Amino acid sequence: MTAHYSHPLPFGATCLGPDRTRFRLWAPTADRVGVELDGAKPIPMLSDAASPGWFEAELACGPGTAYRYRLQTQADGEMSVPDPASRAQQGDVHDASLVIDPNAYAWKHSGWQGRPWHEAVLYELHVGALGGFAGVMQRLPELAQMGITAIELMPVAEFPGANNWGYDGVLPFAPDAAYGTPEELKALIDAAHGLGLMVFLDVVYNHFGPEGNYLGSYAAPFFRDDQPTLWGHAIDFRQPEVADYFIQNALFWLQEYRFDGLRLDAAHAITEQDWLSKLARHVRQHVAALEPRRHIHLVLEHDGNTAHFLRDDFNAQWNEDGHHVLHVMLTSESNAYYIDYADRPAEKLARCLAEGFIYQGDPSIFREGKPRGESSVGLSSTAFVLFLQNHDQIGNRAFGDRLTTMADSRAVQAAQALLLLGPQIPLLFMGEEYSATSPFLYFTSHTDPVLAEAVRVGRHREFAALPEFSDEQKRESIPDPNALSTFMQSIPVRPVSGSTGLTAELLSIRHAHITPRLQNACAINAQAIGPAAVLARWRMGDDTLLVIMINLDQQPVSIALDGWIQPAGADLLFASDGAVDALAGGELAGFSTVVLLEPAP
Numbered sequence: 001m002t003a004h005y006s007h008p009l010p011f012g013a014t015c016l017g018p019d020r021t022r023f024r025l026w027a028p029t030a031d032r033v034g035v036e037l038d039g040a041k042p043i044p045m046l047s048d049a050a051s052p053g054w055f056e057a058e059l060a061c062g063p064g065t066a067y068r069y070r071l072q073t074q075a076d077g078e079m080s081v082p083d084p085a086s087r088a089q090q091g092d093v094h095d096a097s098l099v100i101d102p103n104a105y106a107w108k109h110s111g112w113q114g115r116p117w118h119e120a121v122l123y124e125l126h127v128g129a130l131g132g133f134a135g136v137m138q139r140l141p142e143l144a145q146m147g148i149t150a151i152e153l154m155p156v157a158e159f160p161g162a163n164n165w166g167y168d169g170v171l172p173f174a175p176d177a178a179y180g181t182p183e184e185l186k187a188l189i190d191a192a193h194g195l196g197l198m199v200f201l202d203v204v205y206n207h208f209g210p211e212g213n214y215l216g217s218y219a220a221p222f223f224r225d226d227q228p229t230l231w232g233h234a235i236d237f238r239q240p241e242v243a244d245y246f247i248q249n250a251l252f253w254l255q256e257y258r259f260d261g262l263r264l265d266a267a268h269a270i271t272e273q274d275w276l277s278k279l280a281r282h283v284r285q286h287v288a289a290l291e292p293r294r295h296i297h298l299v300l301e302h303d304g305n306t307a308h309f310l311r312d313d314f315n316a317q318w319n320e321d322g323h324h325v326l327h328v329m330l331t332s333e334s335n336a337y338y339i340d341y342a343d344r345p346a347e348k349l350a351r352c353l354a355e356g357f358i359y360q361g362d363p364s365i366f367r368e369g370k371p372r373g374e375s376s377v378g379l380s381s382t383a384f385v386l387f388l389q390n391h392d393q394i395g396n397r398a399f400g401d402r403l404t405t406m407a408d409s410r411a412v413q414a415a416q417a418l419l420l421l422g423p424q425i426p427l428l429f430m431g432e433e434y435s436a437t438s439p440f441l442y443f444t445s446h447t448d449p450v451l452a453e454a455v456r457v458g459r460h461r462e463f464a465a466l467p468e469f470s471d472e473q474k475r476e477s478i479p480d481p482n483a484l485s486t487f488m489q490s491i492p493v494r495p496v497s498g499s500t501g502l503t504a505e506l507l508s509i510r511h512a513h514i515t516p517r518l519q520n521a522c523a524i525n526a527q528a529i530g531p532a533a534v535l536a537r538w539r540m541g542d543d544t545l546l547v548i549m550i551n552l553d554q555q556p557v558s559i560a561l562d563g564w565i566q567p568a569g570a571d572l573l574f575a576s577d578g579a580v581d582a583l584a585g586g587e588l589a590g591f592s593t594v595v596l597l598e599p600a601p
Contacts, residue, residue: 147507161445
């Protein structure tokens with residue numbers, strides 16, 4: 001059975017038929033607006049008297065037509081710009097947009113309704129580093145067989161040049177042409193659904209990239225000049241047209257492309273925080289009205305540890321606290337934000353496992369004593385996405401170091417067992433499944449040489465405060481983000497002897513014993529039992545007790561099992577090498593994890 005899906009947008013180029021397209025643009029600071037079709041003389045667009053700032057035209061053209069908007073503004077004079085709601089570009093961000101027929105792709109797996117959130121095992125990937133949409137599609141069978149249930153694409157919205165992390169996007173509705181066509185992205189998602197895989201998209205609603213964004217010239221109210229951010233003036237979500245632009249973008253990806261969920265990047269940088277709840281509720285109501293049985297998942301990245309969003313509107317938040325404390329325990333690093341986790345890290349890990357966030361209104365040393373976070377007590381463990389690595393935590397390092405190059409492999413394996421067998425939702429970063437050692441660097445491909453140099457210098461300045469980069473020569477060794485070699489080094493290289501055996505084993509255990517019991521699971525208690533050792537328990541949905549003991553130090557620690565577990569009645573789900581014998585002697589071995597499932601009382 002085949003099906004066609006589209007999400008009608010109230011702006012942009014709407015294909016009305018094989019030879020008819022409606023164009024609609026919000027340009028409140030433009031004096032005149034026209035449409036250039038295939039480079040011809042612009043055809044005037046009419047101002048909508050009922051909706052000030054809107055311009056519209058219905059023209060005789062169809063799918064494949066290249067078009068630009070020709071604008072006249074008092075500040076910048078005459079200019080030709082791409083459509084801010086472009087569904088595809090003829091080339092790059094400065095080039096013409098293309099009229100797209102959203103119904104051109106016939107979906108093969110139209111009966112797909114998604115999967116429940118508690119079944120998620122996320123695999124974050126960079127589309128360009130894996131060969132574009134077609135290259136990612138080739139990897140899907142292997143990922144599904146390994147036990148991954150969801151792939152998460154780093155942003156794919158059109159960005160300048162061919163290589164970019166994606167957070168410099170400026171055309172949020174257009175899949176980047178360097179990755180493939182809209183139909184190829186849909187084919188990737190369709191193939192994933194056929195294998196039982198969910199597909200998530202990382203979206204950036206907190207800023208636009210520095211190159212190729214023309215909105216400020218003809219739609220000045222899109223931004224507010226009283227709220228500077230790291231990326232320029234803040235987006236003004238108080239404007240109804242702006243708020244709707246991003247709500248429509250979320251619906252567009254979920255409906256027209258059939259993504260199963262969205263991850264909102266750096267949501268703390270959105271100045272109107274209440275808009276996040278409005279977005280979530282609007283999206284859920286809209287999708288439920290069309291497809292009541294369909295699963296849609298919304299995930300936040302939010303530095304504020306805003307637990308209230310997780311009680312009503314969002315499925316989960318990336319648990320940066322969990323990553324940071326595990327990183328400190330694995331590497332002993334304590335610079336920058338890691339300083340907040342260096343003191344009594346085992347106690348902090350215990351709080352993470354029992355309550356989700358570590359910082360729940362507590363003062364932060366890194367933030368000069370300012371409180372951070374809200375109470376997350378009582379939230380389900382599945383409200384948190386836990387990870388040992390991701391694009392930020394690898395790529396924001398000067399040399400893109402992976403954890404496998406910084407920590408003892410035995411400790412990393414013990415931490416991976418906690419990640420994949422614990423009740424929080426696990427996320428792996430591409431290559432992590434076979435312990436890749438190749439770096440993942442920060443890379444761009446800006447076409448403006450002045451901007452490219454500014455990014456390179458800014459990268460050096462970012463690390464200048466760290467003692468190891470006080471020497472200018474050391475800073476000069478940091479890879480140039482705009483160099484092609486920087487991108488090429490970031491393509492994960494699978495070692496000849498690389499194996500996904502442990503990852504597959506752990507995920508097999510998770511799907512057989514943990515996932516079926518995750519709904520309504522709740523933490524009982526967790527406590528530090530050594531300098532880098534924790535024992536934690538959860539009551540699962542069927543009243544069985546999940547017990548995890550982990551020691552990330554080389555030295556064993558004494559452990560009294562009485563009152564915590566009943567070894568005779570527990571099923572041993574997993575134990576690191578030598579851990580069982582050590583337990584028999586009253587010790588938790590160094591660099592080990594033990595996972596047990598006790599029967600219901």
